[in-house]
Amino acid sequence: MRVVVPFDATDPKTRLDPVLDATERRAFSERMLRDVVSAVDAAGGRPEVITTAPLGSESEFEFESESESESESEFDFERDREADRPVEVRVDDRPLSTVVNDTIDAVSEDEELAVVVADLALATPTALSRLFETEGEVVVAPGRGAGTNALVVRTPEFRVDYHGTSFLDHLGIARSLGIEPTVVDSFRLATDVDEPADLVEVLVHGEGHAHEWLDARFELVVDDAEGRVSIERV
């Protein structure tokens, strides 16, 4: 399965601004991307990163794992993988819906396409396998706030529209084509990391590079009066 992973490299994760500065947001979001790519790969998908601007360095991510110093914004997909094939990275700064709809048009008849957003820090191979293996012409994993965090498209007629209540819109678009969409019920796939409260989820449930990065800088704290959990700098 081709799995498009769109990444906003321009000014990622601005809503994390109250707790992470711009350099940190960049470093953290690249680690989430790396985790998602690894999980897609381990789930048997073929990840294709589509980024709004070049990643990490100018070098198109061909640097090797033994490379010199690892700067905050530098990473290497290949370190995490069996590396029988390189991860494809394309720069495309058009709106996400345009890029994905063009990709749907370009998918050959015997191929399946998935779109998995890059900020699913909780995504695991198990969660993604469940998505990929769910039958249906249109399979949707909702995100919090009526979003669409992951999608499998097995019909060339389908169109995406990522603005606003995209989860409801995608159900509606499928039904308008006579397709009954299938919804995948996954907390891991529903948790895109946008706001400081989402970082609690990364600390509690994350397992990859993004978790490791965050865990070195933040810890969970329990508000004793209400028992609510939040994060604080270590």
Add this chain to the structure above:
Amino acid sequence: MRVVVPFDATDPKTRLDPVLDATERRAFSERMLRDVVSAVDAAGGRPEVITTAPLGSESEFEFESESESESESEFDFERDREADRPVEVRVDDRPLSTVVNDTIDAVSEDEELAVVVADLALATPTALSRLFETEGEVVVAPGRGAGTNALVVRTPEFRVDYHGTSFLDHLGIARSLGIEPTVVDSFRLATDVDEPADLVEVLVHGEGHAHEWLDARFELVVDDAEGRVSIERV
């Protein structure tokens, strides 16, 4: 399977105070409870409501579906059910962890016990069946914010502790007993309704009485600049 559904009837859902007044919070939370009880029942569980104070009326919920006028805080579990047995309702104002641990002690050897919180407005029979059918001595469905929204206990040694990071604590308690806990990955079970943002989820994904009640009063609105989704009074 015995399924304890604990309900805070005293001053429910105070964190919804910015959008719902006290009467509304009570009415809404009772509808969520009713939905959870119906879903537990449809999933083959035997619901037992444990409430901190009497529900709806003084009458222990024995009123029938043909009953007179339905006040805001009055409802009838039996309307939603095959009604081959009444829903057990117990008033117990001790701390939740104490009540559940006492129940674990009281479960007979050939019985299984689940605990499902009452504010899972997105819970469906399918989601709960997946929980009930997951094998393991301790099965946990996490809630957002490191909470425990649903739990299956198949060993009398297990203890609960619902304060703070209860999800992590429950994993730790199981492991300290030599039990590897199983985690159920469900967005529907992870979404307990505590804050105004959670009401978006009820409007988007809810299917029961709580959804119907909320949908009569609120609608989804999309912030066009950012594409974020929130709710507004109709």
